[in-house]
Amino acid sequence: MPKSCSGALEPRTERFQASQSQPESAKRHADRYAPRSMDAKEIAGRRAAAEAQPGMLLGLGTGSTVHWTLQALGERAARGERVRGVPTSLDTERKARQLGIEILRLDEVVALDLASDGAEEIDARFRMIKGGGGALRREKVVASLARRVVIVVGANKVVERLGTTFALPIEVVPFALAPVARRLALLGCDPKLRLGKDGLEYRTDNGNAILDCAFAHGIADPERLERDIDAIPGVVESGLFLGLAHARVVGHDDGRCEVVEQA
Numbered sequence: 001m002p003k004s005c006s007g008a009l010e011p012r013t014e015r016f017q018a019s020q021s022q023p024e025s026a027k028r029h030a031d032r033y034a035p036r037s038m039d040a041k042e043i044a045g046r047r048a049a050a051e052a053q054p055g056m057l058l059g060l061g062t063g064s065t066v067h068w069t070l071q072a073l074g075e076r077a078a079r080g081e082r083v084r085g086v087p088t089s090l091d092t093e094r095k096a097r098q099l100g101i102e103i104l105r106l107d108e109v110v111a112l113d114l115a116s117d118g119a120e121e122i123d124a125r126f127r128m129i130k131g132g133g134g135a136l137r138r139e140k141v142v143a144s145l146a147r148r149v150v151i152v153v154g155a156n157k158v159v160e161r162l163g164t165t166f167a168l169p170i171e172v173v174p175f176a177l178a179p180v181a182r183r184l185a186l187l188g189c190d191p192k193l194r195l196g197k198d199g200l201e202y203r204t205d206n207g208n209a210i211l212d213c214a215f216a217h218g219i220a221d222p223e224r225l226e227r228d229i230d231a232i233p234g235v236v237e238s239g240l241f242l243g244l245a246h247a248r249v250v251g252h253d254d255g256r257c258e259v260v261e262q263a
């Protein structure tokens with residue numbers, strides 16, 4: 001059983017309350033997601049922001065759960081705290097700027113104190129599938145530079161076996177799409193080219209394509225699969241994130257929040 005932050009064997013369960021006083025920019029930001037009430041994502045996202053001590057250099061993840069981490073950090077910035085971080089996507093960079101969070105580039109930092117990010121799936125060993133939002137490449141770089149990586153998810157993202165609820169995203173150089181797709185299929189998946197909302201080939205912030213690879217029975221051996229995928233010329237990044245997370249914050253719709261540390 002994973003150890004909790006408090007050192008007990010049971011995961012720490014908390015009730016986490018949303019701040020009622022949001023700055024105007026934060027409110028505008030929240031409206032876009034229009035949550036009906038404080039849901040699992042908000043609970044987990046805001047709890048991760050509480051891990052950020054003043055002065056820390058942060059990694060700013062991407063997605064609708066980290067959206068709430070950014071909100072909470074933005075509220076602190078609005079109260080005068082200096083909040084700084086490296087964004088994992090252009091979308092997060094834009095949102096963070098709107099919220100008064102200072103943007104750092106990777107040539108300005110050697111390491112980060114804390115990175116928080118979402119995931120599509122996370123298992124008991126904190127292995128993950130990420131990249132639903134297409135930011136996998138930058139997310140992995142930022143996570144690899146952080147002393148502590150906290151993953152924020154709703155309870156529905158916790159799985160026994162990776163690949164059972166979500167296809168594995170693989171970022172690929174557009175030039176190499178066809179040969180990479182053939183090689184990936186030989187690894188037992190069904191690669192599908194990701195399309196954007198406009199119906200055209202999706203492009204990441206790095207100008208690459210994504211193949212979403214469905215495994216009919218999930219991923220039996222993520223470590224081996226990662227090695228096999230990384231060996232394919234033309235692959236830029238796989239959405240398998242192994243050995244990168246230090247803690248998992250799981251939000252529940254009833255207001256509970258579990259913080260579990262990697263053993």
Ligand code: 5RP
Binds near residue numbers: 061062117120
């Ligand atoms: C983007 C990601 C995100 O972290 C992941 O998609 C989680 O997003 P959400 O919190 O919206 O479910 O990997 O590339």
